[in-house]
Amino acid sequence: MKKISMVLLSLSLVLGFSFSTLDVAEAKGEVKKFSNCKAMNKVYKGGVAKTKSTKNKGGKTKFKPFVSKALYNANKTKDRDKDYIACER
Incomplete structure (x- = not known):
């Protein structure tokens, strides 16, 4: 026991x-800076959002993004459509 x-x-x-x-x-x-979206999506399936109230402009997604302002700022070059969600899926 x-x-x-x-x-x-x-x-x-x-x-x-x-x-x-x-x-x-x-x-x-x-915070970790990812080399590309594939590497980020292995850790954060839905990508990384800047705030919890951020809305996706790119259409329907499968996964909910992880919310972190610091992580988003470190990887904001991966946000192609400028909707404050990097690498959304």
């Missing part, structure tokens, strides 16, 4: 730290 509880505790700590690293990196200003 002790072994199982230690394994579960360790697993929850590892998962907790792995999910919080993205927020910490954005807070420090360390």
Whole structure:
């Protein structure tokens, strides 16, 4: 019983730290600049939007974009239609 509880505790700590690293990196200003949309869509399927109220001008999309002003600003050259969503799909 002790072994199982230690394994579960360790697993929850590892998962907790792995999910919080993205927020910490954005807070420090360390955002990833992607080389192209294919690389960005591997991480963010719907692309990256500047604000949550941003609307897509390019038509219907399959996925909802991830919202991050800092990440969008680092990759705004990938926003071809200038609708404040980079690499939308």
